[in-house]
Amino acid sequence: MTAQQLLVRELQQVLREGRVLDGAQHEYLHDATLQRGIIGSADAIAFPTSTAGVARLVEWCYRHDVPMVPRGGGTGFAGGAVPVEGGVVVALEGMHDVRSFEPWAWRLEADAGVTTARVRALARQSGLLFPPDPGAAEQSQIGGNIATNAGGPHAFKYGVTGSWVTGIEAVLPQGQVVTFGGRVRKDATTLNVPGLLTGSEGTLGIITAAWLRLIPAPEAVVLVLAAYEDVTSGCRAVQAVIENGLVPSALEYLDAGALAAVARTCPIELPPTAAFVIIAEADGTTDAATALARELSDVLADDAVVLEQISATEAASLWRWRDTVSHAVTTQRGGKLSEDVVVPVERLAEAIEGTLAIGERFDLSACSWGHAGDGNLHSSFLVAVDDEKERLRGESAVTEMAKLAVSLGGAISGEHGVGLLKREHLPLQVGTAEIDVLRSIKAALDPHGLMNPCKKLPSSQAREVVDRPTG
Amino acid sequence: MTAQQLLVRELQQVLREGRVLDGAQHEYLHDATLQRGIIGSADAIAFPTSTAGVARLVEWCYRHDVPMVPRGGGTGFAGGAVPVEGGVVVALEGMHDVRSFEPWAWRLEADAGVTTARVRALARQSGLLFPPDPGAAEQSQIGGNIATNAGGPHAFKYGVTGSWVTGIEAVLPQGQVVTFGGRVRKDATTLNVPGLLTGSEGTLGIITAAWLRLIPAPEAVVLVLAAYEDVTSGCRAVQAVIENGLVPSALEYLDAGALAAVARTCPIELPPTAAFVIIAEADGTTDAATALARELSDVLADDAVVLEQISATEAASLWRWRDTVSHAVTTQRGGKLSEDVVVPVERLAEAIEGTLAIGERFDLSACSWGHAGDGNLHSSFLVAVDDEKERLRGESAVTEMAKLAVSLGGAISGEHGVGLLKREHLPLQVGTAEIDVLRSIKAALDPHGLMNPCKKLPSSQAREVVDRPTG
Numbered sequence: 001m002t003a004q005q006l007l008v009r010e011l012q013q014v015l016r017e018g019r020v021l022d023g024a025q026h027e028y029l030h031d032a033t034l035q036r037g038i039i040g041s042a043d044a045i046a047f048p049t050s051t052a053g054v055a056r057l058v059e060w061c062y063r064h065d066v067p068m069v070p071r072g073g074g075t076g077f078a079g080g081a082v083p084v085e086g087g088v089v090v091a092l093e094g095m096h097d098v099r100s101f102e103p104w105a106w107r108l109e110a111d112a113g114v115t116t117a118r119v120r121a122l123a124r125q126s127g128l129l130f131p132p133d134p135g136a137a138e139q140s141q142i143g144g145n146i147a148t149n150a151g152g153p154h155a156f157k158y159g160v161t162g163s164w165v166t167g168i169e170a171v172l173p174q175g176q177v178v179t180f181g182g183r184v185r186k187d188a189t190t191l192n193v194p195g196l197l198t199g200s201e202g203t204l205g206i207i208t209a210a211w212l213r214l215i216p217a218p219e220a221v222v223l224v225l226a227a228y229e230d231v232t233s234g235c236r237a238v239q240a241v242i243e244n245g246l247v248p249s250a251l252e253y254l255d256a257g258a259l260a261a262v263a264r265t266c267p268i269e270l271p272p273t274a275a276f277v278i279i280a281e282a283d284g285t286t287d288a289a290t291a292l293a294r295e296l297s298d299v300l301a302d303d304a305v306v307l308e309q310i311s312a313t314e315a316a317s318l319w320r321w322r323d324t325v326s327h328a329v330t331t332q333r334g335g336k337l338s339e340d341v342v343v344p345v346e347r348l349a350e351a352i353e354g355t356l357a358i359g360e361r362f363d364l365s366a367c368s369w370g371h372a373g374d375g376n377l378h379s380s381f382l383v384a385v386d387d388e389k390e391r392l393r394g395e396s397a398v399t400e401m402a403k404l405a406v407s408l409g410g411a412i413s414g415e416h417g418v419g420l421l422k423r424e425h426l427p428l429q430v431g432t433a434e435i436d437v438l439r440s441i442k443a444a445l446d447p448h449g450l451m452n453p454c455k456k457l458p459s460s461q462a463r464e465v466v467d468r469p470t471g
Numbered sequence: 472m473t474a475q476q477l478l479v480r481e482l483q484q485v486l487r488e489g490r491v492l493d494g495a496q497h498e499y500l501h502d503a504t505l506q507r508g509i510i511g512s513a514d515a516i517a518f519p520t521s522t523a524g525v526a527r528l529v530e531w532c533y534r535h536d537v538p539m540v541p542r543g544g545g546t547g548f549a550g551g552a553v554p555v556e557g558g559v560v561v562a563l564e565g566m567h568d569v570r571s572f573e574p575w576a577w578r579l580e581a582d583a584g585v586t587t588a589r590v591r592a593l594a595r596q597s598g599l600l601f602p603p604d605p606g607a608a609e610q611s612q613i614g615g616n617i618a619t620n621a622g623g624p625h626a627f628k629y630g631v632t633g634s635w636v637t638g639i640e641a642v643l644p645q646g647q648v649v650t651f652g653g654r655v656r657k658d659a660t661t662l663n664v665p666g667l668l669t670g671s672e673g674t675l676g677i678i679t680a681a682w683l684r685l686i687p688a689p690e691a692v693v694l695v696l697a698a699y700e701d702v703t704s705g706c707r708a709v710q711a712v713i714e715n716g717l718v719p720s721a722l723e724y725l726d727a728g729a730l731a732a733v734a735r736t737c738p739i740e741l742p743p744t745a746a747f748v749i750i751a752e753a754d755g756t757t758d759a760a761t762a763l764a765r766e767l768s769d770v771l772a773d774d775a776v777v778l779e780q781i782s783a784t785e786a787a788s789l790w791r792w793r794d795t796v797s798h799a800v801t802t803q804r805g806g807k808l809s810e811d812v813v814v815p816v817e818r819l820a821e822a823i824e825g826t827l828a829i830g831e832r833f834d835l836s837a838c839s840w841g842h843a844g845d846g847n848l849h850s851s852f853l854v855a856v857d858d859e860k861e862r863l864r865g866e867s868a869v870t871e872m873a874k875l876a877v878s879l880g881g882a883i884s885g886e887h888g889v890g891l892l893k894r895e896h897l898p899l900q901v902g903t904a905e906i907d908v909l910r911s912i913k914a915a916l917d918p919h920g921l922m923n924p925c926k927k928l929p930s931s932q933a934r935e936v937v938d939r940p941t942g
Contacts, residue, residue, distance in 0.1 A: 151657060172904075178905045179901075181882075182882070184845075185627075188619065190905065193905075195633070203662075242577065284755075288756055374656045411660045418659070418661075422660075434661065
């Protein structure tokens with residue numbers, strides 16, 4: 001019997017439930033960064049089915065110095081769920097109960113492994129809305145959404161996932177089960193531990209369940225699509241929406257390169273001159289949504305070469321089209337490196353043009369799209385996965401992109417998180433005093449550094465290696 | 472020269488700016504709990520005027536083992552700003568600059584000492600809204616609002632203060648100046664340190680500045696006031712609003728006792744049978760607010776003895792009336808002990824009736840009012856300040872109230888925080904594993920326990936003394 005087989009057998013005894021597989025299951029060793037060549041290795045993959053099971057597992061691993069990597073749907077773009085120091089992948093998919101759903105009080109309590117799509121569907125069936133809508137809702141799980149504080153198009157009006165969490169149950173690195181917050185809508189009793197776990201990317205513990213706040217679904221949704229001939233006019237239109245005090249529920253953009261990947265399938269016919277598309281969504285009562293859509297159309301009309309208002313029935317197909325962008329861009333050369341940067345909205349044009357300039361400098365096709373209202377770009381550099389030189393140029397390009405975002409007063413991640421891929425970029429944005437604080441908090445909860453190691457925080461040589469990212 | 476005079480002189484040299492007073496300035500030794508007999512003592516009171524000044528002061532105090540108590544407007548209800556171990560009160564009122572205000576991008580960056588009223592007024596003058604509206608806006612400061620994660624009536628629709636903070640500059644206990652987040656609307660780069668500092672009640676550091684998110688002000692506001700003859704009908708009406716999927720911007724209540732204190736001055740005439748009042752606010756475009764107010768009226772009509780719709784011009788005077796409740800209740804016997812509990816909204820009636828039952832049990836006049844939609848009660852027990860026996864019965868009553876809230880699935884504080892007064896109640900709501908986590912985080916940032924000592928966390932004998940609160 002090999003050491004690995006022994007570990008698997010031991011873990012199965014500790015867990016007393018669910019499965020424990022050896023580390024050969026490829027699908028649990030990567031996330032959505034696979035096409036970037038990121039794949040890890042693990043000694044075992046455990047599938048607990050209860051909080052008590054997670055606690056037994058974590059307690060044992062901590063005591064035996066075994067690294068743990070929490071895993072939700074594996075849809076992350078930062079390598080946050082990729083095991084890099086071996087150890088045990090703790091997959092939450094076996095915890096998939098909706099613990100309670102009280103639509104009359106706008107709330108739901110779910111195991112971490114419940115998919116985002118299921119939460120949204122349950123809410124919808126009761127006339128409610130769970131607003132966060134990161135991509136890949138069918139695969140992504142609520143625990144992972146919280147661990148990454150996932151965003152999405154509707155974050156512009158409704159905020160990111162954390163805005164909708166009122167309580168968290170988690171297993172901390174040494175195996176303690178803790179609950180902070182709960183079904184009440186406000187709780188000022190303790191330090192904001194739910195807030196701290198939100199966006200911690202599995203480095204401070206494993207979220208096992210959460211209480212979510214829902215809201216009544218808006219009666220109507222109306223979309224406006226506008227196209228422009230250049231980035232300048234498009235970004236001027238984005239800014240005009242905000243300066244005019246309009247609050248669309250989503251305010252998205254695609255630049256020319258992103259558009260090229262999906263123009264063929266767009267439900268609205270676009271002229272060949274269209275080089276920038278804005279999608280703005282108005283929601284509310286039918287009257288309010290209609291009125292807002294009209295105002296949005298007025299403001300977006302300047303310089304637009306296309307301006308169409310899209311009714312609720314067609315809105316779904318336009319959103320489905322928007323969802324295909326990331327994949328369509330990737331397939332152009334087989335792979336892409338993306339930097340999920342965010343800038344103040346008035347610097348959006350500079351960040352979009354800057355993406356193209358950086359691509360040119362490194363001889364790579366580049367494009368961007370994203371959440372214009374939040375100044376959140378998915379700046380992407382296309383590479384052939386098997387072309388090592390191109391991939392290396394891509395790594396340099398994303399580093400330059402991170403630097404550009406910071407120089408524009410922004411941040412290196414708006415919603416994808418830092419995970420493995422961007423950890424060495426952190427010192428571009430935050431100073432040593434801040435990094436020391438992050439390390440102190442991490443050490444307080446995980447003194448042996450066993451919970452999702454090599455993620456979120458830079459390695460201790462960060463300052464030195466920042467121009468040679470390890471991702 | 473006394474030791475205290477030496478300390479004041481030394482601190483003045485360290486600070487190099489602002490004033491340093493000795494500890495005799497009574498107005499800096501208490502907060503809004505003065506009528507409960509809570510007053511502390513300090514060796515000095517410092518008034519820094521810059522972040523660098525705060526950092527010099529904190530660094531020196533930490534090195535010399537001097538406790539520090541951050542202080543905003545001193546409007547807290549939990550004794551959070553009261554110095555209890557001597558040391559230095561760090562008053563932020565000398566830091567009152569609005570660092571930047573960019574209304575066209577819906578954002579504002581302010582020193583911690585800027586008052587809430589000033590932030591709201593600046594926003595309003597540019598057609599924007601800063602939604603959090605805790606009481607005492609003229610005195611309370613934005614740093615204190617964030618440190619306590621202050622709420623208010625509009626939290627029902629718009630969330631508490633933390634929902635509007637995109638970045639924080641703070642001086643941590645050892646004197647490090649750190650900045651997390653900033654002007655961008657999303658930032659997933661670091662652990663959520665702004666979220667952790669929000670609501671930390673000055674125990675993890677001193678907030679020196681913040682970036683705030685604003686939104687376009689709603690075009691119209693319409694209020695609906697409804698009165699009922701008993702708690703049951705009133706709470707049924709509150710629940711009906713939620714079950715019908717209506718989203719008022721505020722959903723407030725006053726019970727009979729609270730009403731008795733302010734009925735005379737109510738802008739709307741109330742019949743003597745009115746024993747429960749609901750105020751619901753609808754906002755949005757003029758059309759949307761009008762339509763929602765109509766729907767609210769429909770739903771609130773069942774069993775109502777008064778039902779009035781109040782236009783925008785009269786709304787301000789009704790809100791001013793609502794603001795007088797806390798003070799008016801206090802003046803009835805000179806003092807009150809309040810427990811700012813929160814319960815699931817369907818348990819609201821039990822919590823309101825429970826407040827009265829506890830009052831009866833301890834032979835105290837009791838009443839409650841608060842943010843009905845959030846299930847957030849200000850349960851108050853009236854006492855004569857100079858009657859020590861009555862005050863002690865009051866202490867027992869608030870402890871019972873905290874227990875009741877927890878037994879109803881709620882929390883001991885919805886928005887006032889824990890401060891000094893409720894620290895020993897914490898173990899009623901959270902277990903030892905949770906308290907250990909809180910202590911670990913505190914120790915990580917403040918290993919010597921010098922930043923606002925004796926606040927927020929229970930003393931180490933908490934379990935034993937819970938029935939004999941020290942407040």
